[in-house]
Amino acid sequence: MSPYLNRAPWRLTVRHRPGLYAAMLTAALCTAGLLAAQHRMDVDRQQLQWRVEMLARRRVALERVPQAAAQVLPEATLRMVRGQLRLLNRDWSALSSALLPGDTTVRLLVLDVDPSKGAVTLTGRAPDAATANRYARLLSGRTGVLRDVRLLGIARDAGSVQFEVDARWSE
Amino acid sequence: MRSRTTSIYVSERACCVLLPGGRIHRAPHPADCDTFGGFLREQGAPRRIHLVLSALQCRFLVLPWVSSCGTAAAMRAYVTESFAENESVIGDTHRIEIDWPRHGHPVFAVAYPREPVETLAESLRRHGFNVLGVESSVGPMLARHVLASHEVPALFAYAEEDGVTGVTLDAAGIAAVETLYEGSTGLAGFDAWASRKRFAFSEDGRMHWLGDAPMPSGYRGIRSEPEGDAAVSAARAILEACQ
Numbered sequence: 383m384s385p386y387l388n389r390a391p392w393r394l395t396v397r398h399r400p401g402l403y404a405a406m407l408t409a410a411l412c413t414a415g416l417l418a419a420q421h422r423m424d425v426d427r428q429q430l431q432w433r434v435e436m437l438a439r440r441r442v443a444l445e446r447v448p449q450a451a452a453q454v455l456p457e458a459t460l461r462m463v464r465g466q467l468r469l470l471n472r473d474w475s476a477l478s479s480a481l482l483p484g485d486t487t488v489r490l491l492v493l494d495v496d497p498s499k500g501a502v503t504l505t506g507r508a509p510d511a512a513t514a515n516r517y518a519r520l521l522s523g524r525t526g527v528l529r530d531v532r533l534l535g536i537a538r539d540a541g542s543v544q545f546e547v548d549a550r551w552s553e
Numbered sequence: 554m555r556s557r558t559t560s561i562y563v564s565e566r567a568c569c570v571l572l573p574g575g576r577i578h579r580a581p582h583p584a585d586c587d588t589f590g591g592f593l594r595e596q597g598a599p600r601r602i603h604l605v606l607s608a609l610q611c612r613f614l615v616l617p618w619v620s621s622c623g624t625a626a627a628m629r630a631y632v633t634e635s636f637a638e639n640e641s642v643i644g645d646t647h648r649i650e651i652d653w654p655r656h657g658h659p660v661f662a663v664a665y666p667r668e669p670v671e672t673l674a675e676s677l678r679r680h681g682f683n684v685l686g687v688e689s690s691v692g693p694m695l696a697r698h699v700l701a702s703h704e705v706p707a708l709f710a711y712a713e714e715d716g717v718t719g720v721t722l723d724a725a726g727i728a729a730v731e732t733l734y735e736g737s738t739g740l741a742g743f744d745a746w747a748s749r750k751r752f753a754f755s756e757d758g759r760m761h762w763l764g765d766a767p768m769p770s771g772y773r774g775i776r777s778e779p780e781g782d783a784a785v786s787a788a789r790a791i792l793e794a795c796q
Contacts, residue, residue: 385705386726387695388661390650391688394674 469497473527477502477551480527488517491544500551502528507542514545521549528552558685559598560795562788563673564607564714571792572596579788586673590680602677604670604687605795608718611689612640612647612664613730618657628653632662640664658725663689690791691720691730697794698763698777707759708750708774712766712787717743719750744771764790 481504483490492505508514514536522531534546562569567579568589573596580589616635622628632651636642642649647664654660665687674684694711699722706728710719713732721729733743740746751773754760760774766787768776 385699385703385722385724386658387692387699387722388652388726389688389692389696390652390661390663391686391692392648392650392663392665392670393686395683395685397685 465498472497472551476527480524481521483517484520487513495551497551502549502551504547504549505544506547507544509542511536511538511543511545514543518545518547521547526552557599558601558603559593559682560603560605560792561673562605562607562690562714562791562795563610563669564788565610566714568673569714569788569792570598571789571796577786577788577792586676587679590677590682593677593682594680598682600681600683602682602684603795604673604684605693605791606665606670606687606689607713607715608689608691608730609713609716609732609734610666610669612636612642613689613691614639614660614662614664615727615729616660616662618654618659625653628660632660636662636664652726659728661727665689690794691718691727693794694763694791695720695722695727698761703761704759706754707761708754709761709763710772710774711763711790712769713791714787717769719746721753743769747771747773764794766790 477495481490481493481502483506487509489507490504491507492503494503494505495501506514506517508517515533518531518533521528528549529552530548530550532548534548537544559570567581568586569577569579570593572578578592580586580592614632614635616632619631622631629649629651633644633649636647636649642664646667648667648670649662649664652661652663670687677684690711690713695709698711699709703722706721706723708719708721710717716735717733719731719733720727721731731746733741733746747769748771750760751757757773758775760772762768762772762774762776764777764787765785767785768774
């Protein structure tokens with residue numbers, strides 16, 4: 383069991399230790415230098431971080447622009463445009479010349495053309511059923527423009543016959 | 554190795570210094586202070602002086618830990634007040650030094666008399682010596698003679714030029730310092746004190762007599778080994794403990 387031996391001396395003279403003072407001064411200077419270097423490194427790192435952020439933001443902004451341009455036209459508009467293009471690309475004058483009846487007794491009333499499917503539906507008036515049949519046979523003969531010609535229906539009303547012809551418009 | 558310091562043992566009767574040959578030079582105090590300084594310069598003693606006062610000139614207090622003394626100023630006020638109450642010591646005549654304790658440990662404080670120290674230091678300074686510090690004889694004697702393996706509590710007593718000093722140690726440090734003047738009688742006499750101390754300790758082995766001075770007859774205890782064949786005296790024991 384070791385007791386602690388108290389000593390309370392009265393120091394009359396302060397012993398200056400130049401070595402201790404020099405060591406303290408060196409330590410203080412080193413600490414100041416290290417703090418200054420750390421501050422400089424912090425400033426540099428902050429600047430680099432700011433630049434990285436700016437570049438990242440710029441890249442995001444660039445990526446966003448073409449995506450917005452691609453989605454400008456909605457679907458319905460596109461369909462309409464495609465339909466109109468298809469209409470433009472067909473040979474309408476050949477179709478109209480192919481549908482002309484051989485004589486003046488047959489009158490064409492309604493012409494319904496679906497250019498995307500190529501379906502042609504024709505409603506006309508003839509004096510009798512034989513004339514209507516003759517007209518349908520004439521159309522089926524014009525194989526360059528029309529195919530699958532069918533006489534769909536004959537309806538008899540006051541003194542004349544109304545007939546309906548269905549054909550496919552070939553390319 | 555730095556130059557050594559000269560230790561001067563100051564008691565109420567004389568100033569003693571240990572010469573290189575092993576002789577003790579004694580100058581009656583305070584009349585011959587000037588010649589003492591001149592004598593030291595002739596001997597070529599080291600310029601740095603360390604004064605060791607006898608414990609009978611200083612006042613000691615061991616105060617219990619008070620938790621309200623949180624700051625150094627509060628501790629100092631507490632110690633000064635206790636000195637004024639118990640020992641009738643005031644700050645003008647004595648310089649109070651505190652051994653700052655660890656948390657919870659008792660406070661050990663010493664009051665050194667200003668006037669003898671300052672006259673001696675002034676006369677030595679005139680002769681070119683530099684007084685580094687002042688301490689009581691308790692410090693060097695305990696540091697030299699008390700080993701770590703002693704069981705505590707224990708009583709360590711040694712002779713001074715003008716009396717006997719007894720230090721009671723326990724695990725926390727110095728518990729009490731008692732001084733007895735030579736030639737005092739009655740309850741303050743040595744025999745009464747020694748028998749009181751015997752009651753305080755469970756066995757005689759706990760009481761030690763330090764140093765080279767002869768052990769008084771009324772003291773029961775262990776005597777530390779004397780060194781060498783030189784003439785045995787209290788001043789020699791204390792000065793050699795300061796080396």
